[in-house]
Amino acid sequence: MSTSSICHKRVVLIVLTLAGGLAADVWTDIAGQAVVSVAVWAAMLYLLDRVEPDLRYGLMACLMIATASEIFLSLGWGLYAYRLGNIPLFVPPGHVLLLLLGLSLARRMSEAAANGIMVYAALYSLAAAAAGVDTLGAALFLVYAAASVAMPAQRRLYASTFVLSLALELYGTWLGNWTWARDVPGMALVTTNPPGAAGAFYCALDALTALATRGFPPRPQSSPIVFTSTPTLSISISTVSPGFIHTGGLRRAPTPPGVPVTIRSRRCWRSSCRRSTGWCGAASRAPSRRCSSCSRRCDSRNPSAKFSFQPCR
Numbered sequence: 001m002s003t004s005s006i007c008h009k010r011v012v013l014i015v016l017t018l019a020g021g022l023a024a025d026v027w028t029d030i031a032g033q034a035v036v037s038v039a040v041w042a043a044m045l046y047l048l049d050r051v052e053p054d055l056r057y058g059l060m061a062c063l064m065i066a067t068a069s070e071i072f073l074s075l076g077w078g079l080y081a082y083r084l085g086n087i088p089l090f091v092p093p094g095h096v097l098l099l100l101l102g103l104s105l106a107r108r109m110s111e112a113a114a115n116g117i118m119v120y121a122a123l124y125s126l127a128a129a130a131a132g133v134d135t136l137g138a139a140l141f142l143v144y145a146a147a148s149v150a151m152p153a154q155r156r157l158y159a160s161t162f163v164l165s166l167a168l169e170l171y172g173t174w175l176g177n178w179t180w181a182r183d184v185p186g187m188a189l190v191t192t193n194p195p196g197a198a199g200a201f202y203c204a205l206d207a208l209t210a211l212a213t214r215g216f217p218p219r220p221q222s223s224p225i226v227f228t229s230t231p232t233l234s235i236s237i238s239t240v241s242p243g244f245i246h247t248g249g250l251r252r253a254p255t256p257p258g259v260p261v262t263i264r265s266r267r268c269w270r271s272s273c274r275r276s277t278g279w280c281g282a283a284s285r286a287p288s289r290r291c292s293s294c295s296r297r298c299d300s301r302n303p304s305a306k307f308s309f310q311p312c313r
Contacts, residue, residue, distance in 0.1 A: 010047060017043040018168065021090055028174050030084060037089035044093035047100060054213075061212040066095035066205060098164060099206065105160035106192050114159035118148060120163065120239050124196050136184055136191035140200035147207040149255045154210055162199030162204055169194035180252070188190045 027035065029156035044063075048056055070087050073079045080199050082088060125141035144162060148155045172178055173194050180193040 010050070011101065013043060013047070014101050016099075018094060018097060019171070021094070022172055022175055022177050025088065025090070025177055026083065030086075033084065033088050038102040040090035040093050040097070043199060044096050047097070051100075057208055058213040059099065062099050062205065062209040063092050063096050065208050065212065067092045069201075069205060074178075078185045080178050082178045083176060095202075095205065098161070098168065098202065099209070100204075102157055102161040102164055102206070103204040104220075105164065106156040109156045109160055111156065114156045117162055118145065118155075121197055121199075121259055128192075128196055132190070134192045135189045136195055137186075137197040139189070140195060140197035144197065144203050147203050150209060151207060154206065157206055158203040161202045165199040165202035166194075166196070169198045 015042055021040050024036050025033055048059060051059070070091055074081060074087055082091075121141050121144055124132075125137040129138040144158065148158050171182065180191060180195060180198075182193070183190055
């Protein structure tokens with residue numbers, strides 16, 4: 001699981017949420033516990049929205065496994081009990097926040113430090129079991145060691161989770177949020193409040209989460225589409241027309257010499273021409289009788305002009 005999205009500000013948010021939520025829980029009743037749960041859930045959802053999808057799948061699996069584990073260990077087995085006899089609603093998302101915190105610490109932890117934490121857990125478990133103070137610790141250490149050997153790639157995560165969960169257990173039991181049973185129910189084992197190797201439960205949760213996320217198919221990585229533009233040399237030819245000063249402005253150019261010009265004559269408006277249906281004008285043939293008067297009138301106005309045929313209306 002990637003940890004690139006866990007920045008320093010989010011680490012501070014997780015620490016404040018866990019520490020402040022547990023401190024506020026001991027001073028409230030069931031209604032106040034619900035308010036604390038809403039705040040913890042809001043912090044978890046805020047962080048889930050800002051991590052990679054692959055990591056988000058693992059955190060959701062952790063949430064479901066932690067809920068089932070709390071029901072079994074607390075209500076079913078009776079290994080520990082919460083202050084109000086229930087399972088506070090902020091506990092499952094608290095496990096998710098602790099996993100995020102463990103991922104952030106594991107990113108900065110060396111292999112030597114991880115191995116040193118395992119050696120410390122082994123020495124404490126053997127010493128506590130030999131003294132008869134915490135015989136459950138030896139069994140819990142075997143769980144921690146088995147997870148580290150079976151999944152060596154997650155060894156630093158298990159080591160960081162072991163340390164962080166032990167600090168959280170000491171803080172929560174000191175405040176009185178929950179209490180571990182002295183005699184382990186159903187077994188001839190005793191433990192302390194909290195067990196010195198209580199982090200093995202959290203390591204088992206991380207291992208189950210890692211196994212659950214192996215079933216998710218990898219997300220396909222879409223290849224980026226890159227558009228490139230390469231300029232090429234080209235030759236542009238432009239033609240500029242002569243200015244208006246050389247063509248006479250907006251006036252039409254004069255007709256070249258030798259080109260005949262057809263001039264239309266004015267219409268004849270005599271009543272006799274309007275009633276006729278003939279054609280008025282002087283042409284190569286003689287005008288009709290019906291328009292003879294009209295033709296004479298047109299010839300008298302412009303005797304030298306050539307006429308085109310125009311209807312007399």
